[in-house]
Amino acid sequence: MNTGQSIGVFDSGYGGLTVFKSIARQLPQYNYIYLGDNARSPYGDHSFETIYQYTLECVEWLFEQGCPLVILACNTASAKALRSIQQKVLPLKYPNHRVLGVIRPTAEVLGQFTNKKTVGVMGTRGTVNSLSYPMEINKFFPELKVVQQACPMWVPLIENNEHLNPGADYFVQKYLDELLEKDADIDCILLACTHYPLLIPKLQAILPSGIELLGQADIVANSLELYLENHPEMVVRLGLQGKRQFFTSGDRQAFDQHANIFFGEEVQSEQMHLKC
Incomplete structure (x- = not known):
């Protein structure tokens, strides 16, 4: 009933x-x-x-x-x-x-989106510092290398409705560059914060070819x-x-x-x- x-x-x-x-x-x-x-x-x-x-x-x-x-x-x-x-x-x-x-469901499928076995994870400081993604992904895809990047300014920009304005460009580029500088083999980037999909238009405009951008929704x-x-x-x-x-x-x-x-x-x- x-x-x-x-x-x-x-x-x-x-x-x-x-x-x-x-x-x-x-x-x-x-x-x-x-x-x-x-x-x-x-x-x-x-x-x-x-x-x-x-x-x-x-x-x-x-x-x-x-x-x-x-x-x-x-x-x-x-x-x-x-x-x-x-x-x-x-x-x-x-x-x-x-x-x-939202972490476990994402970790269960993440390996399907990378050919080079190297994924980038962009999230808040809290998510990155917890190491939850590397630990959870390792359970399902131990062969994957997980490279993390904290993006502390992204949520404030989004919640103040500044994310699509030119002023946000610097921080979008900054964190993306910092991530990609850590490993040249990254071919999949997970947006590990549910706010971040609103930045997809800006990210796709500057993302190097051959890298897949993955949301969680x-x-x-x-x-x-x-x-x-x-x-x-x-x-x-x-x-x-x-x-x-x-x-x-x-x-x-x-x-x-x-x-x-x-x-x-x-x-x-x-x-x-x-x-x-």
């Missing part, structure tokens, strides 16, 4: 909307609740403990709203909080709930579809009205204006009040 619950999609800000867009397009029948923790965004430069605290608070809030399944559509949260939540919190407090991330949507096919016990708990709700811990008007850019359609959000 279907209980009408929702799939939760969480990000520290707007970037997760790029993932949610692909998920909603591929699996439109389900009910969804999106939560952006914009009041405390970006997460990238925070400590492990802070990111874990913030992520857990938002995940538990989504559980309270009736989401038995939550997707961390945030690389930093996936890198620094997912495993602890899965291993320490869910078994004790929420044994019938599940939390999934469709990969995560495909992985979620496969997960639901393999877990019918979860599917029966989910509503099939195609309902979508959006919440932000920040300013609603600002969220709605930015969300249109990331999600591709008008959004009307509601306020999520932080406990502290």
Whole structure:
């Protein structure tokens, strides 16, 4: 018997909307609740403990709203909080709930996109410093060399809607050059932050030929579809009205204006009040 619950999609800000867009397009029948923790965004430069605290608070809030399944559509949260939540919190407090991330689904398929067995990973400082991608990719493709590059200015540029302006060109070129200087064999670059797809037009304009630029949105949507096919016990708990709700811990008007850019359609959000 279907209980009408929702799939939760969480990000520290707007970037997760790029993932949610692909998920909603591929699996439109389900009910969804999106939560952006914009009041405390970006997460990238925070400590492990802070990111874990913030992520857990938002995940538990989504559980309270009736989401038995939550997707961390945030690389930093996936890198620094997912495993602890899965291993320490869910078994004790929420044994019938599940939390999934974006790193493992990406790592499972990344080897398919490189011929030279050398991939570049561009992400926030938090994601890069966690070493989550090299470790996870090694489980599936131990032959791959993973070269990482932190891009600390990209999220602020995107969240302030400056990413397509000429002023952003310097930082786009800077981080790309720094990555490619580390290894000449890189032939695939993973954008390991859900904000970064908004920079694809600028990146493609300066990317050397023979290098593939890879986003995560469709990969995560495909992985979620496969997960639901393999877990019918979860599917029966989910509503099939195609309902979508959006919440932000920040300013609603600002969220709605930015969300249109990331999600591709008008959004009307509601306020999520932080406990502290």
